[in-house]
Amino acid sequence: MYAVVAGGGKVGWNLARELIAKGHEVTLLESDRDRYLTIEQELEHAVQYGDATELWVLERAGIQRADLVIAVTGDDEDNVLICQVAKEKYLCERIIARVNNPRNREWFALLNIQPVVSATDLILRLIEHEVPSYGLVHLLDLRDEQLEIIEVEVLEGAPAAGRTVAEVSLPDGALIISVLRDGGGFVPKGDTLINAGDEVLVVLDPGLEDAITAQFAPPAARR
Amino acid sequence: MLAAGHDVSVLDDDPLSHERLDAGQATSWEDAGGQFTVGTAIEVEALQEAGIEQADVFIAATHGDNTNLLIAQIAQKGFEVPNVIVRVMDPGRAAWYAEQGLRTVCPTQKAIEMFDEAIKEIV
Numbered sequence: 199m200y201a202v203v204a205g206g207g208k209v210g211w212n213l214a215r216e217l218i219a220k221g222h223e224v225t226l227l228e229s230d231r232d233r234y235l236t237i238e239q240e241l242e243h244a245v246q247y248g249d250a251t252e253l254w255v256l257e258r259a260g261i262q263r264a265d266l267v268i269a270v271t272g273d274d275e276d277n278v279l280i281c282q283v284a285k286e287k288y289l290c291e292r293i294i295a296r297v298n299n300p301r302n303r304e305w306f307a308l309l310n311i312q313p314v315v316s317a318t319d320l321i322l323r324l325i326e327h328e329v330p331s332y333g334l335v336h337l338l339d340l341r342d343e344q345l346e347i348i349e350v351e352v353l354e355g356a357p358a359a360g361r362t363v364a365e366v367s368l369p370d371g372a373l374i375i376s377v378l379r380d381g382g383g384f385v386p387k388g389d390t391l392i393n394a395g396d397e398v399l400v401v402l403d404p405g406l407e408d409a410i411t412a413q414f415a416p417p418a419a420r421r
Numbered sequence: 422m423l424a425a426g427h428d429v430s431v432l433d434d435d436p437l438s439h440e441r442l443d444a445g446q447a448t449s450w451e452d453a454g455g456q457f458t459v460g461t462a463i464e465v466e467a468l469q470e471a472g473i474e475q476a477d478v479f480i481a482a483t484h485g486d487n488t489n490l491l492i493a494q495i496a497q498k499g500f501e502v503p504n505v506i507v508r509v510m511d512p513g514r515a516a517w518y519a520e521q522g523l524r525t526v527c528p529t530q531k532a533i534e535m536f537d538e539a540i541k542e543i544v
Contacts, residue, residue, distance in 0.1 A: 251487050253513040275463065275487040287517060302463060305491060308499050 202227065202264045204250035204280045205271030206237050209296065213270065218244060225259040251276050253283065261288045270296040274305070281311045347375070347401050348410070354394040355416030364388035366413055371403035423455050430456035432471040462492045473500050481507040486514065493523055 199222045203214050206228030214226040218241070226241060227250040228234040234247040248255035250271065261267065267284035269277035277295045284290040297303050297316040306314045352359050358366045363374050363386045376399040377386045383399075392398065400410055423429045431442065431450075439457045442450040450457055460467025462483065473479065479496035481489040486509050493507035506524045509515035515527035 251514075252511060253517065273487070275485070275491045278491055279487050283514075283517070286521070304465075305463065305495055305499075309494060 199223070199265045200260070200263060201225075201266040201268060202256070202259050202261055202284075204267070204269045204276070205296075206230075206233055206245060207270065207272055209270045210268075211237055211241075213268065214241060214244065227255060227259055250280050253287075256280075256283065256288070261290065264288070264290050266290070266292045266294070268294045268296075272298055274298050274302040278302075278306060278309060278311055282309055285311075344403060345401060346404050346407075347399055348407065349378075349397055349399050350411060350414045352392055352394050352396045352398060353415045356394065356414045358392050358398075358413045359394040361392055362388065363390045363392060366392065368400070368413060369406050369409045372406050372410055373401050375399050375401050423450075423453055428454065428456075430458065430471045430476075432458045432460055432462055432467060434459065434461050462488065463495070468492075468495070468500070473502065476500075476502050478502070478504040478506065481505070483508075486511050490514070490518060490523075497523070 201217055201222055201224050203210050203217075203224060203226045206214075206226050210226060210228070214224045217224045224241075224244050226237065226245040227248055228237060228245060229247070229249040231247060234245060237245045246255070246259055248258070250256060250259075250269070261284060264284070267281065267290045269280040269284075271277055271280070274297060277297070281293040281295045284293050293311065295306055295311050295314045297306060297314045297319075300316050300318045303314065303316065303319075306312065366374065368374070374386060374392075376383050377390060377392065378397040378399070379393070379395075386392075398414070402410060431438070433439070436459050439450065439459075442455065442457070446453070456472065458467060458471040460470065462468060462481070473496060476496075479493070479500075479502040481493040481496070483489055483492075489507045489509060493505050496502040497505045504524070506526060507518070509518065509525045509527050510529050512527050512530045512533070515525040515530060519525045
């Protein structure tokens with residue numbers, strides 16, 4: 199695979215290094231001369247000096263034959279535009295954009311730039327995952343497919359506690375796909391008993407979260 | 422544009438720009454009917470405060486091509502402003518985005534043409 203990576207910061211440099219180690223061909227683009235010279239000592243010809251928002255720089259990097267374009271500069275405007283021209287001018291099928299400021303996420307969506315990776319959002323997810331009292335953790339958003347997977351803890355006294363999977367009244371568009379218990383996980387059947395203290399993974403249509411958490415928290419603890 | 426009788430709202434992240442609008446004028450920008458908002462143009466709240474939802478024309482003329490190209494498309498596709506004009510210094514991208522339906526103004530291209538004319542007059 200041939201990947202063009204725009205932006206030689208910590209993310210871009212390490213990403214390029216990993217991709218090269220996995221046997222892929224990579225061109226990393228860096229617009230700061232000093233930074234470029236530093237990276238060049240390690241990556242040699244795999245890094246080029248130039249502003250990745252300029253068309254000739256992208257063309258010099260061979261964007262026309264790139265299988266993947268990854269925009270990870272520290273500037274959201276740059277990342278949007280690099281991906282936009284990669285996709286619409288050079289017809290690159292796969293792009294990945296970094297969102298520096300989560301508030302800009304909607305602009306990436308507006309211009310159809312996806313998937314996006316936001317470190318801030320990832321850290322938030324990790325916090326949600328590490329702080330169990332939070333109740334519900336979004337594991338995966340498949341926006342295109344209109345599906346989400348969430349992790350939710352079964353609290354003492356919840357409607358679902360002590361019932362079988364088949365008996366839990368979930369709305370249409372939601373399905374229990376896994377039960378995590380005693381450090382392990384398994385795929386449940388209809389007659390699997392759900393206990394308080396279990397964690398369950400539920401795949402659902404977006405917007406059903408409230409109806410689902412209601413089943414796994416006792417009435418008083420609902421938020 | 423204000424002098425031509427239009428309602429004009431300026432959005433700029435530098436309050437100094439406001440003073441520049443007043444410099445050498447008999448009346449202040451506001452007294453002359455202008456609006457000024459301090460803010461960043463990729464922030465929804467700033468755009469709304471500046472009145473983008475009522476705008477007939479949106480002009481993106483910050484000193485950054487990438488910022489201009491993004492906010493012009495936000496105005497066009499996000500807020501459906503009927504007329505969007507965007508300054509792009511880089512002739513290559515000015516041409517491509519023009520093909521994509523953005524009304525681009527490229528001072529660099531204009532300067533090249535003017536130099537070209539000037540040279541023709543000499544030789």
